[in-house]
Amino acid sequence: MTMSRSGPVQRSVLPIPDGRSPTPTAYDAKDPEAKFPPIAPLRPPAGAPNVLVVLLDDVGFGASSAFGGPCQTPTAERLAAQGLKYTRFHTTAICSPTRAALLSGRNHHSVGMGGITEMATSAPGYTSVRPDNCAPLAQILKLNGYATAQFGKCHEVPTWETSPAGPHDRWPTGSGFEHFFGFIGGETDQWYPTLVEGTARAAPWGTPQDGYHFTEDLADRAIAWVRQQKALVPDKQFFLYFAPGATHAPHHVPKAWADKYEGRFDHGWDRQRELTFARQKELGVIPADAQLTQRHDEIPAWDDTAEDMRPILARQMENYAGFLEHVDHHVGRLVDALEELGVLDDTLVYYIVGDNGASAEGSLQGTFNEIISLNGMGELETPEFLRSRLDQLGGPESSPHYAVGWAHAMCTPYQWTKQVASHWGGTRNGTIVRWPRGVRAQGELRHQFHHVIDIAPTVLEAAGIPQPTLVNGISQEPMHGTSMLYSFADGQAAERHETQYFEIFGNRGIYHKGWSAVTKHRTPWQTVGDVGIAFDDDKWELYDGARDATQAHDLSRELPDKLHELQRLFLIEATRYNVLPLDDRSFERLLPEVSGKPSLVEGKRQVLLPGMGGFTELHIVNLRNCSWSLTAQVVVPEGGANGAILKIGGHIGGWSFYFKEGRPTYCYNLFGITRSYIRGTRAVPAGEHQVRMEFAYDGGGIGKGGNVTLCIDGAEAGMGRIEHTEPLAFGSVYSDVGRDGLPHVTEDYGSGDNAFTGQIKWVQLEAGEDSHDHLVPPENFVRMAMAKQ
Secondary structure (H helix, E strand, O other), rough: OOEOOOOOOOEEEOOOOOOOOOOOOOOOOOOOOOOOOOOOOOOOOOOOOEEEEEEOOOOOOOOEEHHOOOEEHHHHHHHHOOOOEEOOEHHHOOOOHHHHHHHHOOHHHHHHOOOOOHHHHHHHHOOOOOOOOOHHHHHHHHOOOOOEEEEEEEEEOOHHOOOOOOOOOOHHHHOOOEEEHHHOOOOOOOOOOEEEEOOEEEEOOOOOOHOOOHHHHHHHHHHHHHHHHHHHHOOEEEEEEEEEEEEEEOOOHHHHHHHHOOOOOOOOOOOOHHHHHHHHHHHOOOOOOOOOOOOOOOOOOOHOOOHHHHHHHHHHHHHHHHHHHHHHHHHHHHHHHHHHOOOOEEEEEEOOOOOOOOOOOOOOOOOOOOHHHOOOOOOHHHHHHHHHHHHHHHOOOOEEEEHHHHHHHHHOOOOOHHHHOOOOHHEEEEEEEEEEOOOOOOOEOOOEEHHHHHHHOOOOOOOOOOOOOOOEEEEOOOOOOOOOHHHHHOOOOOOOOOOOEEEEEEEEEEEEEEEEEEEEOOOOOOOOOOOOOOOOOOOEEEEEOOOOOOOOOOEEEEEEEEHHHHHHHHHHHHOOOOOOOOOOOOHHHOOOHHHOOOOOOOEEEEEEOOOOEEEEHHOOOOOHHHHHHHEEEEEEEEOOOEEEEEEEEOOEEEEEEEOOOEEEEEEEEEEOOOOEEEEOOOOOOEEEEEEEEEEEEEEOOOOEEEEEEEEEEEEEEEEEEEOOOOOOOOOOEEOOOOOOOOOOOOOOOOOOOOEEEEEEEEEEEOOOOOOOHHHHHHHHHHHHHHOOO
16 A cells, blocks of 8 residues: 555655655644545556466477367467467476476576476575565566466475475465465366365365366466455556466366267377368468478387377377366356456456466376376386276366376477477477557467567556566566567567577477477477486477478488577576576486485474374375384274375375274275285274384385384284385375365365364384485386476
């Protein structure tokens, strides 16, 4: 709130200083001379629009029907018909960097996000920590009088700051958003999401059986927020950032949406590329003379797939298409709500169809439960296994991802996919702009080159807000993006974003005035990629965008001087924006002792106390591939106790230690396929007691089994065996002391309350000294980390 002042508001220094209070000129407030200017609430400049930015997840250029793809997206088509379609808009090729670049207006390495947060290092371009001299768009808008809210995915918080203990400075509400509802991290289960409101854990309103789905909940929350804003402060503009987890894996969608596509992909991914390519030419989103790039040898041909796998592979794509149409439908509900409120035409809408290319992280055959393949045990998913669960694909029992071939097809007409920052398949995402007051044209195409860093400066220019020179007393780095406003009115205007570097995991490229020079250093589904190949030995390719819109014809041999010119330019840009030193390490970047990032959990022992909750497996001591124990000090009431002491994981993998009919019980859930139960031989009597579970690991490798012993007050009270364990992770599911929240690990209790009916004084976890983590192949760790972005 600012005091009245004469003259224009100075907005280059934020927060905007309050106006000087006038000196009193009267003794009595009733004196006619005792008048002061009214208090003027801070508002954006006159004519500033509301802003809605929609960012989908893992959608390739060739997926949405708005850009020629097979997945129906009527909301995207509707907005495009009333606005503009940008056919050469780019992201960074992966999640965290794209989001950090969008929200800051700066190149991703300059805001410390050279990779996903899980692979942060202490190098300036890779810390995952946004520097204070790069204030994000939400903060700038809030300090200029906008109401701000984010709904959906936030994967920009450093991993060591993601626990309930914070700090929360880099969570959305510490980065300019007054309200946040969504999840922190790379992905979440759409049926059982790990939700946060503000900085506190939140719970879904129901279960899948009740009709709950995360995307629908997000849309409901966003609609409720904007309705409240316009009801209570109708003269205050809003910035609404809607970033659902769809269509990132797991591909969860109500079955009816997938069934709409039954039989539509039986022709396979190679034919789908041809069909999409033809449709893209009809729509004009690629030039009439464009050529379809070749499928690389690393990606199998559809005709080479096994006959018994084809119905499974086709269903994976049906499920994905339903997922994309489903999220577009709920974006449409949000747009409808703005229209009903009468504010849609005063809203600058950006609909960015994907934060990178389609994801090729689902393996060459796809998966029913991605946790199986991420743990390096994909051999469990035989054709028979997949076929037996085909009707459950996409439902709450699954955690699916489609095969690499479909990801490639969803990036038509370009080479490669997500993670490959060198080629357009990884970085080109269809984008739609609608703003009737600022965009007179309807249904037109825009072919100027643009990048996600252009969003923030465009919004500020549209709002009449200058880029600040000082924020909270800190001099600001100018935004690196170029406003797109010039192109709104003129489709023939010369493009102004003339140079842009790209780099993710050593895949790198440079665009300059129509030309691009690129080199792929790593293949997404081969998680250790080309590690060991020197950067100087990478093969660079050269493309002339004026004659080759799809990067189909490599000119590096014909024009070596032009290639060298662009390679030098890449190094100049890389030096300018903190890209150097290039880092193609994989496993090493996950290790705090090597990467230089803080460790969230130290040592082999941890004590948890009653009332603690909302943490994930990431936030507890590592209990994998070793012997370990859980000890709990409890008070049992008369008549015995029931309910959970502690669980880690959920329905697709995890373990739970709890009381059942007064007896201590341990359940190990292996990928949702089998559940092993070790039950106490006697009940724990009333009073204070110590219960303990000891797991004696077999050793000899990772993912092995072991013997379980249950004890009451130090005396043995049950034994059993676990034949196999999950070697790496169970996925991101909330854990609480004294409760097994949804989704449950065990089937011993239903969806009702399973809180411990006695009193828990403390729970201690202790890992043994016989860890076999050194036997875990580095690519397995990388696969797990890379899937969570």
